[in-house]
Amino acid sequence: xxxxxxxxxxxxxxxxxxxxxxxxxxxxxxxxxxxxxxxxxxxxxxxxxxxxxxxxxxxxxxxxxxxxxxxxxxxxxxxxxxxxxxxxxxxxxxxxxxxxxxxxxxxxxxxxxxxxxxxxxxxxxxxxxxxxxxxxxxxxxxxxxxxxxxxxxxxxxxxxxxxxxxxxxxxx
Numbered sequence: 065x066x067x068x069x070x071x072x073x074x075x076x077x078x079x080x081x082x083x084x085x086x087x088x089x090x091x092x093x094x095x096x097x098x099x100x101x102x103x104x105x106x107x108x109x110x111x112x113x114x115x116x117x118x119x120x121x122x123x124x125x126x127x128x129x130x131x132x133x134x135x136x137x138x139x140x141x142x143x144x145x146x147x148x149x150x151x152x153x154x155x156x157x158x159x160x161x162x163x164x165x166x167x168x169x170x171x172x173x174x175x176x177x178x179x180x181x182x183x184x185x186x187x188x189x190x191x192x193x194x195x196x197x198x199x200x201x202x203x204x205x206x207x208x209x210x211x212x213x214x215x216x217x218x219x220x221x222x223x224x225x226x227x228x229x230x231x232x233x234x235x236x
Contacts, residue, residue: 094235097128097190099203101172103182103210107226112216114179120229121207122188124168127196128203130188132159139170143189149181150174157188177213182227192235200233 099122103115124130131140139157146153153176162168170188174180192198210223 093194093197094192095194097192097198097203097233097235099188099190099231099233100184101186101188101205102184102230102232104228104230105182105226106228109212109223109226110214110216110221113212113214113221113223115182115210115212115223115227116177116179116220117175117211118172118180118185118229119174119207119209120172120205122170122172122231123204123206124162124170124190125196125198125202126162126167127193128190128198129161129168129193130157130159130170130190143170144172145187145189146174147184147186149183150176150185152176152178153180155186171207198235200235203231203233205229205231 101120101122103118109115130143132138132143133140137158137160139159143159144155144157146155153174155172155174158171158173160166160169160171172186172188174185190203208224208227208229210227212221212223213219214221
């Protein structure tokens, strides 16, 4: 009869410390952050138009970097991963390291002549320095623009005012 309470106690003891999610509960120093970028149509996109490109800047909190080539500011392979909605797209990530007066940034340029779906379009893998403990809300996006092609009119269209961009960050 004592075996059941003992097993229950051992099981519960083994579960302590788990927060059940991928976020930082404040007790563990994060070493990585995954930022997911999500676009949505909030206005009126012309009928027959497709999204053909995004240009967005991700601002990194203090102590956060991404892997990049030393000789150029291009992000290393694997830092930016496209989602299925952006499959087949050409992209480049440009990293600007933080200075004493400016935060670090990653500029993402994405293009696809056959179209990009609204929704999750990429993730960005970041490194968090020892001693830093950024919050998820410290990662921000700015300078978002979206372009498209209107097949009916036969011309490119600026879709920036018809779309919005959000990000979610998981620290681990």
